[in-house]
Amino acid sequence: MAKKKGRLDFIKMKKEGEQVAWVTAYDFPTASFAEQAGMDMILVGDSLGMVVLGYQGTIPVTMDDCIRHCQAVRRGAPNTFCIGDLPFLSYQTSDSDAVYNAGRFLKEADMDAVKLEGGKRVLSKIKAIADAGILVMGHIGLTPQSSGVLGGFKAQGRDPESARALIEDALAIQEAGAWALLLEAVPPELTQFLAKKLEIPVYSIGAGGPCDGQLLICGDMLGLFQAFTPKFVKKYANVAEIETEAFKEYIKEVKEGKFPTDDHCYHILSDREKEYYEMLKEYE
Helix, strand or coil: CCCCCCCCHHHHHHHHHEEEEEEEEECCHHHHHHHHHHCEEEECCCCCHHHHHCCCCCCCCCHHHHHHHHHHHHHHHHEEEEEEEEECCCCCCCCCHHHHHHHHHHHHHHCCCEEEEEEEHHHHHHHHHHCCCCCEEEECCCCCCHHHCCCCCCCCCCCCHHHHHHHHHHHHHHHHHHCEEECCCCCCCHHHHHHCCCCCCCEECCCCCCEEEEEEEEHHHCCCCCCCCCCCCCCCCCCCCCHHHHHHHHHHHCCCCCCCCCHHHCCCCCHHHHHHHHHHHCCC
């Protein structure tokens, strides 16, 4: 079993040019498979609202939802660096709320770090969490919790003005004490610039290759989530198709009396068979 990575390992990987591969996971089996595969990090994202709970977006997700799924992921991946995603209104309300809820991820779910969305508007929250001794990752670009303000789920930073704003956000996030930054749906040219400009690791989800590592949502890359597929996703499997076909075959065999067979049954204890049938006769 490989040693669990920590913040210094990710800083070293950045300096040495080694890419970090990480994925979202929300449950015990997915987390255990990710750890067995050698995943560098796991994010328990608030995207669980759509991928697992069936919401239209991330807004309804609560702290208790996140904590419960983080606990499951930690049980599945005890030796992997895991990050809890602060859901909507768990940190925006005040610095103290941000610290308290970030601390819950560590105390109740044994997470190694937390992530929150936003740039300059959440700097005081990032600083407060970092000052409390908690590793906090920033997240800018397409930020799902504020997609309404951004005009929907659209790529960001594609023109000089919006790119300048993201650069200023990124620099401020680093200065506030974040240990890493996630860029979502921004041009690879901007990603490359920020990865070179910042001392902290800069990771991409739909932000191109020239950075310090890549994140994908497990439901997207495994073909589990079928509502829509973002442009930046590569499907490495089609689990939805496999599961659907398996369910169809199961239904067919049940209807035709082919399942279960004798191989799937638990029989009467052989040394008490006579006694067993005598007992049944008492109820005839």
